[in-house]
Amino acid sequence: MNEEEYLRTYDPKGFESPLLSVDAVLFTYHEGQLKVLLVERSNHPDKAKWGLPGGFVDLGADTCLEDTVIRKLKEKTGVIPPYIEQLSTIGNNQRDKRGWSVTVCYTALIARQECETHIDSVSDTQWVSLEQLPSLDLAFDHASIVQAGRERLKQKALYSIIPAYSLPERFTLSDLQHVHEVLLGKPIQKKSFRRRIEQADLLVDTGEKRSETGRPATLYKLKSLAGQHTFIRNLEL
Amino acid sequence: MNEEEYLRTYDPKGFESPLLSVDAVLFTYHEGQLKVLLVERSNHPDKAKWGLPGGFVDLGADTCLEDTVIRKLKEKTGVIPPYIEQLSTIGNNQRDKRGWSVTVCYTALIARQECETHIDSVSDTQWVSLEQLPSLDLAFDHASIVQAGRERLKQKALYSIIPAYSLPERFTLSDLQHVHEVLLGKPIQKKSFRRRIEQADLLVDTGEKRSETGRPATLYKLKSLAGQHTFIRNLEL
DNA sequence: CTAATAGTGTCTATTAGACATTATGTG
DNA sequence: CACATAATGTCTAATAGACACTATTAG
Numbered sequence A, B: 001m002n003e004e005e006y007l008r009t010y011d012p013k014g015f016e017s018p019l020l021s022v023d024a025v026l027f028t029y030h031e032g033q034l035k036v037l038l039v040e041r042s043n044h045p046d047k048a049k050w051g052l053p054g055g056f057v058d059l060g061a062d063t064c065l066e067d068t069v070i071r072k073l074k075e076k077t078g079v080i081p082p083y084i085e086q087l088s089t090i091g092n093n094q095r096d097k098r099g100w101s102v103t104v105c106y107t108a109l110i111a112r113q114e115c116e117t118h119i120d121s122v123s124d125t126q127w128v129s130l131e132q133l134p135s136l137d138l139a140f141d142h143a144s145i146v147q148a149g150r151e152r153l154k155q156k157a158l159y160s161i162i163p164a165y166s167l168p169e170r171f172t173l174s175d176l177q178h179v180h181e182v183l184l185g186k187p188i189q190k191k192s193f194r195r196r197i198e199q200a201d202l203l204v205d206t207g208e209k210r211s212e213t214g215r216p217a218t219l220y221k222l223k224s225l226a227g228q229h230t231f232i233r234n235l236e237l
Numbered sequence C: 001c002t003a004a005t006a007g008t009g010t011c012t013a014t015t016a017g018a019c020a021t022t023a024t025g026t027g
Numbered sequence D: 001c002a003c004a005t006a007a008t009g010t011c012t013a014a015t016a017g018a019c020a021c022t023a024t025t026a027g
Helices: A003-008 A065-077 A112-120 A142-159 A162-166 A173-184 A190-200 B003-009 B065-077 B112-120 B142-159 B162-166 B173-184 B190-200
Strands: A019-030 A033-040 A083-092 A101-109 A125-129 A203-210 A217-222 B019-030 B033-040 B083-092 B101-109 B125-129 B203-210 B217-222
Touching (some): A019 A065, A019 A142, A019 A173, A033 A065, A065 A083, A083 B083, A112 A125, A142 A162, B019 B173, B033 B065, B033 B173, B065 B083, B065 B112, B173 B217
Antiparallel strands (some): B203 B217
C-alpha cells in the first residue's frame, strides 16, 4: 500500500486515544496580590466546581493549539492577553474520571483592567487570589497546575521582566517591583532592581507621572522586545 | 443528569479529536559531537523517512505520558535514559498529513555506551550528528523539534550541569567542558568552568584517572542531586 | 629533555546586596 | 514645616573572564 492509499483509507477513530484538552492559568496583579482567573464548570464531570479556563480543540476553527487557548481566553475575558506561554502538558489515567486524559497547559498574563468589564458582567468567571486558593476545591488537578504556573512565573521573575505583563500598559517601577516581590515571596533591594532594568534598557519613560501620596512616580511602558530579555545574573532566591 | 449517569453514558468517541503522539529527542555526546537518535519509519505516513523515536499512548500499558516516552525509548535503546524532561507540545493541522495532530515532545540524554550494543544490533536506529542533520529530510516537523531540543539544552548548559547526562557515568572535567562548548558553540574559560562546578560541589572524585596523552585526568561522577542545581549567574553567551 | 593535556593562581570587570542619602510631591 | 514615597550614591561581596603559570604523564 502506498501513502496515498493509506491516507484515503485512514480512520482517525481506528483506535482509542486519550481525551485532549487545553487549559490556561491566567494571572493578573491587583491590589497587591497575584490572582488567577477561574471559571465555574457548567458541565460534568466536576460540574459546579471552579476550574481553569480551557476546553477542547475545535478541529475546524483552530489551526494550532495556541489558537485554542486564545479562543478560550477571549471567550472568558473578551481580549487576548499580551503574554501567553506554554507551561507543560499533563497526561495520565487518573486526572479525569472519564479515563486517560491529556491537557496542554499555558500560562498567560494580563492587566486586570483590560478585562474588568467583561468579567464583571458574568457570574461564572472570577479572579481568585493565590492566598485564598487553597480553600477552594478546584476541578481535576487544576490546583496543582496553578501551582506549577506560579512556580514558572517565579522563575521568570528572577531573570526577566515578564511579570510586567500582569500590570496595566503604563506602570511605575514600584508597581513592577511589588509584583516581583510577591512572586519571589521576599523583598528586593530597590536599587538593585532599578539598576538592572535601567541597564537593560527595557522600559520607555512615558513622561507622565502618577501621584498618590508622596513624590509622584514616573510611568513607564515596556519596550516591544522587553519580554525577550534575560539577565545573565539572577536575583537571589 | 447527575455525574454518575453522565459517566456511565459518556462516549469517548463522541466527537473528533486530534491525533496524539509522544516524541523524544534523545541526545548523546560522542567523538566530539552531539548526536541525536533517529529511527527509520516503518509505517505510513512518511514511511522510510528518518524521524524521532516516539509513538502513541497505550491506554492499557501506560499510566502517564512519561510512561509512554520511557516505553518507546526503552524499545529503541534497551535502557531508560538517566535524564528525561518535557520539552514542549506541538499541535496544529499541518504537521501530519492525516490532519490535526498533537505531539508531546521530550528531551532526553544518555551515554552512547549505555545503549551501544542494542542500537548496533538493529538497522532501523542510528545516531546522527547534529552537523549532518540538515542533509537529512526528516519525517513531519521532527527537524524543528530536534532544533528546539538543542536550544533548550544550550540554555541548560548556561546555568546547570545537565549536559553531563550525555556522558558516561564516569567522566573528566575536560569531557564535560567540551560538551558545554559544543552546545554553546564557543569556548569556555577552563578556570571559570571548573571553579563554578567545584564551588557548587556537584561532583564526586572517583579516585580513578584516565590517561590518554599528557597528564592523566581525574574521573568524576555526578552527585545524585547535581542535575537540580542551577547557578545564579550564567555563563556568557 | 619535549610534547601534551590536567589543573591552579591571580587580576580585572561586572553586577547584585546593603543601606544611607537626596528629591519631589501633599497637606 | 512634617510626612510619604520616588529616586540616587556608594560601598561591599560574589563570581565570571582572561591569561599566565605549574603539574604530571608518555616517549
